[in-house]
Amino acid sequence: MANIADVAKAAGVSASTVSYVLSGKRTISKETADRVHRAIREMDYRPNAGARALASARTNIIGLVVPLRAGQNVPVVMEFVAAVVTRARSHDHDVLLLTQDEGVDGLRRVAASALVDALIVMDVQAKDPRLTALRSLDTPAVLIGVPERSTGLSAVDLDFAAAGSRAIEHLAELGHRRIGFIGQPPKVYERGTGYAERLLTGLHTAAAEHDVTLSVAPCESSMAGLRASVTQLLDEQPGLTALIVHNESVLPALREVLLERERRLPDDVAVVAICPDDMASSHGIDYTNIAIPADELGTAAVDMVMSRLPGKNSAETRLLAPDLTVRDTTPDLKAR
Amino acid sequence: MANIADVAKAAGVSASTVSYVLSGKRTISKETADRVHRAIREMDYRPNAGARALASARTNIIGLVVPLRAGQNVPVVMEFVAAVVTRARSHDHDVLLLTQDEGVDGLRRVAASALVDALIVMDVQAKDPRLTALRSLDTPAVLIGVPERSTGLSAVDLDFAAAGSRAIEHLAELGHRRIGFIGQPPKVYERGTGYAERLLTGLHTAAAEHDVTLSVAPCESSMAGLRASVTQLLDEQPGLTALIVHNESVLPALREVLLERERRLPDDVAVVAICPDDMASSHGIDYTNIAIPADELGTAAVDMVMSRLPGKNSAETRLLAPDLTVRDTTPDLKAR
DNA sequence: CCACATCGTCGAAGCGCTTCGATTCTCGGG
DNA sequence: CCCGAGAATCGAAGCGCTTCGACGATGTGG
Structure with a gap:
């Protein structure tokens, strides 16, 4: 050689x-x-990469911490990872994969041994134990998901509050005044997941503005869970005419469960889903949705972290504006 | 520091x-x-990782080439990746993620710059252009999926031929003699994907042995595709009593499509799915399945590649025995 | 009681690269 | 015509670690 x-x-x-x-x-x-x-x-x-790293104190490797536990949102995670790897390569960097399980120690390990130049951390909780560790490191980091206090750290996420407002707004424009919200599993809210809460805030704010009555139900990711949530919402508001769904895994079964309650989708109940685009149109019916832009998030995260590489560029929080695509589940009521 | x-x-x-x-x-x-x-x-x-790498000529990093293009089998890929990362960590190694898109150049790059000690390559095709490149490298490599000629390279995969036989055998034991096979999308077969072909071989062999009539239909991953395939199979064998399904993405809709043809699952048509365990039991009905053991494959791949690290340990091909789990879609006919 | 392993430790020589002066040469302006 | 600035290149000093050979001390068998 x-x-x-x-x-x-x-x-x-x-x-x-x-x-x-x-x-x-x-x-x-x-x-x-x-x-x-x-x-x-x-x-x-x-x-030789090792020699380079030693002499220049730069490895050209970004560490990416991924939630690899099997869950519903696996495709989103994957899309995100793909975006990060691709973007990193275009900055002449490679990506080292770390699992959530490695936790704080993992971060310390790769940073202290100078294995990576920077870190991207996915699935950040509102109060995340890794935050203090990240602050104490002098490896630049970007969080995916905005924690309660992001002081000193960069973060990027979909603007979930705006997304909530946008969903309500869209339905209100179509004339809906009684709306139900089907959310994530209860444990997501208990865990204090920032985005879930911010979405709720956005929903409530917009509901108040547009004179909309909003009922909220968390929802387990199963047929039974969906039935329970739908029942709860219909009990609270028998006359509801629209749903906002922030739980991609119940989309396949939604139509069927609504039929059990003698509601047809979309004629009796309109639906706005908050989910990745490709999940919106793969369930027999094409859901109107607000996209979770995994691709853009990944790209943005890499760009942000790269911009902080040389000096201590200051931290920033970037919220991506929501993008609502009208498809078949929110027909225009007035057009009838 | x-x-x-x-x-x-x-x-x-x-x-x-x-x-x-x-x-x-x-x-x-x-x-x-x-x-x-x-x-x-x-x-x-x-x-310091760089210094270590330079002095010892070992980086303690494994390169993992992943098909990150969005596809149906994303969850399997993810599970596999998780297994690799976890196992690598237990060997004190980290994982560098490479995309399929980087192709041959990517492999050369990371190997020649001594960024990685070893390579694991997923989704290997029967005639894969990367094979020659891998042979010429002196970085040990393990393939996931067995190519046509694996000379000089290690490979690990599910024993798809055995899996095919096992599925037929199970159904034959239950008394089925007219069986249909719903496969992957046509392009998978055109591409010359080893595992798909080996599965077919296993199916045909066992069908001959057990006096079973077998009809085969590739299947696009959509409702329409599934309908077409089911129609084809029922045209060929109106009296078929069982299906073997090697396309996880049609499982959710299978029951409905069969009902359209007035066949109830599992009473009129039994089904053996070839899919990861967690896909088998998340569609309202629990499918009898032969598992695609992503976890074991990932673990085995790491172990194999680690064992080849020191000297030029000889290459090996390892086929994991299929594991069939009886659930609700293959009831015992005699028990009635 | 000596030759000789064996154990535990040290010093020094790299590993292959980057980077900081230093050096030489060329050119334009005063 | 001289000086200073800039361009183009070189040599050498590390970067932080591993590893080889060496060496004293201790134990062992003849």
Whole structure:
């Protein structure tokens, strides 16, 4: 395996010149650069990553902490991971995968051993024990999901409050005044998951503004759970005409469960789903939805973390505006 | 940040002694080792990964190539990834994520720059262009999925031929003699995907042995696709009494589509699914299934690749025996 | 009681790269 | 015509670790 000295010899220059050709950190004449590039190509030279890391104190690796426990939102996680890897590569970085289970120790380990230049942490809870650890590290980090206190840390997320408002607003415009909300499983709320709560805030705010009566029901991710939630909502508001669903795993069964209660979708009950786009249109009926833009989030996270690499660029919180796509589950009532 | 020299000084020994305490490659007296460990703890010392890699020519990182394009089998991929990461950690290794898109170049890049010690490549096709590249590298590799020619490379997969036989056998034992097979989308077969073909081989072999008439239909992953396949199978064998389904994404709709053709599941048509366990029992009815053991595959892949790390241990192909779990979709006909 | 392993430890030589002066040469302005 | 600035390149000093050979001390068998 060729090393930088071999290349230098072949090109008739010193090793440092080869290094500068590669990094562009000093000016090198065109002719020299060409000779070096030719030598590199001929010898199929690739700088040794370890040596590079040692000498430059940069590994060009981003650590990505992923919730790998099996759950409903696996496809979203995957899409997100894909976006991060792709974007990282376009910044000439690789991605090291860490699991949630490694917890605080895992973060410390990879940061302290200088294995990674930066960290992206998914699925951040409102009060996340990892936050203090991250603050004490001098490895830049970006959180996916906004915690209660994000001081000193960068974070990016969908603007769930705006998403909640947008959903209500859309339904209100169509004339709906009695709306039910089917949420995440109860334990998500108990855990204090920021996004779930922010969504609720947005819903309530907009409901008040638009003179909408809103009933809320958390929902287990099962047929039985869905039945229970629907029952609860219909008990509270027998006349409800629309649902907002923030639980992608109940979408497949929703139509059937509504039929059991003699409500047809979308004629008797309109639905706005908050879910990734590809989940919106793969259940026989195409749901009007507000997208969870995993792709954009991943891309944004990488960009943010990269911008903080050199100096201590200041932390920022970025909320992506919600995007509502009208499909078949929210027909225009007035058009009849 | 403390380095090995600081630790050595604090413990009153030389740097090499600290190194040997950490690696255990030479005998160190208990007292000295204790002093060193104490110093390490007190200073919260972590060896620098880059320096280690440079000096030892080992990064303790495994490269994992994952098909990140959105597809039906995302949950399986994820489970697999989780298993790999977990197992790698228990061997004191981390996992670097690479996408399929990086292709041959990606493999060359990480191997030649000595970023990874070993490679695990998922979703290997029968004739995979990456195979030659992998052979030419001197980075050990393990393939998930057995290609046509696996000379010189290690591979691990479910024994799909045995799985096919097992499914037929189970149904035959229950008295079924007319069986239909619902497969993957046509393009999977066109692509020459080894496992899909091996499954077919197993099915046909066992069908011949057990005097079973078998009809085969590839199946697009959609409601429409499923209807088409079911229609095809019923045209070929109006009297079929059982289905083998190797397409997890049609499981949710299967019962409904069969009802459209006036067949009740499982009374009129028994079903064996070939799918991960958790997909078998999350569709209202619990499918009898042969598991796709993503977890075991991932674990095995890591173990295999680790065993090849030191010298050039010889390559091996490992086929995991299929495991059929009887649930509600293959009732015992005789028991009536 | 000596030759000789064995144990426990140390010092030094790298591993392959980046980066910081230093050096040489060229050129334009005063 | 001289000086200073900039361009282009080199040499050498690390970066923090592993590992090899060496060495004193201790134990062991003849």
